[in-house]
Amino acid sequence: MSRTTALVPVGLFLAIAAALGLGLSHNPRVLPSTLADKPVPVFTLPPLVEGMAGLKTDDLSSGGVVLLNIFASWCGGCRYEHPMLMRIASDKRVTLVGINWKDNPSRGATWINDYGNPYKLIGEDSSGRTGIDLGVTGVPETFIIDHGGRVRYRHAGPLTPEVWNADIEPVIVQIEERSRRTP
Amino acid sequence: MKSNEKISLLSAALLAALWLVAGQAFAVLPDEVLNDPVLEARARHLSQDLRCLVCQNQSIDDSAAPLARDLRIIVRERLTKGDSDEQVVSFLVARYGNYVLLKPPFQADTMLLWFGPAAFLLIAAGVSTFYFRTRRTPDGTANTPLTEVERLQLAKLVKDI
Numbered sequence: 001m002s003r004t005t006a007l008v009p010v011g012l013f014l015a016i017a018a019a020l021g022l023g024l025s026h027n028p029r030v031l032p033s034t035l036a037d038k039p040v041p042v043f044t045l046p047p048l049v050e051g052m053a054g055l056k057t058d059d060l061s062s063g064g065v066v067l068l069n070i071f072a073s074w075c076g077g078c079r080y081e082h083p084m085l086m087r088i089a090s091d092k093r094v095t096l097v098g099i100n101w102k103d104n105p106s107r108g109a110t111w112i113n114d115y116g117n118p119y120k121l122i123g124e125d126s127s128g129r130t131g132i133d134l135g136v137t138g139v140p141e142t143f144i145i146d147h148g149g150r151v152r153y154r155h156a157g158p159l160t161p162e163v164w165n166a167d168i169e170p171v172i173v174q175i176e177e178r179s180r181r182t183p
Numbered sequence: 184m185k186s187n188e189k190i191s192l193l194s195a196a197l198l199a200a201l202w203l204v205a206g207q208a209f210a211v212l213p214d215e216v217l218n219d220p221v222l223e224a225r226a227r228h229l230s231q232d233l234r235c236l237v238c239q240n241q242s243i244d245d246s247a248a249p250l251a252r253d254l255r256i257i258v259r260e261r262l263t264k265g266d267s268d269e270q271v272v273s274f275l276v277a278r279y280g281n282y283v284l285l286k287p288p289f290q291a292d293t294m295l296l297w298f299g300p301a302a303f304l305l306i307a308a309g310v311s312t313f314y315f316r317t318r319r320t321p322d323g324t325a326n327t328p329l330t331e332v333e334r335l336q337l338a339k340l341v342k343d344i
Binding site: 009034102128132133134135137138 | 236237249250253254257276277278279280310
């Protein structure tokens with residue numbers, strides 16, 4: 001057997017190893033949103049906090065870039081990302097809204113009152129059904145929704161400054177640039 | 184068979200039986216079970232092919248995760264509303280993507296996944312057959328059968344092992 005034919009299985013092995021290695025580098029916990037580039041499903045949620053309005057689909061396409069954050073009082077990651085959310089609340093480029101998911105509404109309201117409210121609007125989804133329509137698998141999750149009410153990005157896990165810089169802010173900037181170019 | 188051996192065999196059989204039965208474990212709670220046994224059977228059957236997105240290698244029928252319970256209840260609700268099996272599945276696929284199916288769908292972009300292993304096996308079989316058929320010893324005496332003398336020598340050697 002010549003040397004070149006002996007190397008064919010090695011080459012084949014390396015090719016397969018490379019393909020599988022690429023597959024292994026994907027994180028199965030990061031499920032691509034099936035809603036990507038699709039409009040947000042229709043929903044109407046009652047308010048969580050007295051005096052505030054609830055949240056419905058139309059609120060998400062009211063003009064600017066909307067960050068939809070899913071949270072719960074029993075969720076440690078939500079507590080962890082809360083300071084970052086308070087900072088995002090004062091970022092003029094985005095409107096931050098929240099859905100209290102699979103939670104006891106009074107506990108959710110208490111959580112907001114205790115730690116501070118970063119959201120312009122909060123919807124209460126104690127049954128979790130709206131979350132399922134959105135493809136939510138856990139908390140916290142954050143969706144980036146553009147001017148037309150379409151989901152552009154979904155981040156599962158706490159919104160840390162690193163995540164903001166690497167993943168979230170670039171998408172927001174991209175959406176804004178595109179909307180400037182096509183008025 | 185001595186009694187020691189009998190006990191070992193019995194224990195092994197019992198362990199095997201338990202292991203097989205344990206595989207039947209499911210997570211459906213009594214308050215989820217539908218009154219209509221036909222619908223409930225359909226629900227169980229569908230659930231076994233739907234992935235729990237939290238415990239990702241279990242079906243929603245097996246997983247004790249809260250999300251699995253929600254999805255089990257949704258499957259039952261849709262069936263009660265009159266959805267067909269395909270409609271129930273596409274309801275969930277619309278929200279969670281093809282990843283919610285434990286069996287990947289049979290479509291253009293999953294052909295490699297479905298046929299890949301068999302194709303690799305065939306390629307490997309073909310290559311190794313070709314390799315072994317065309318192999319030669321340095322002086323070219325491969326593939327010639329043993330002479331009578333050589334065969335007797337071999338038999339003697341094998342008996343001595």
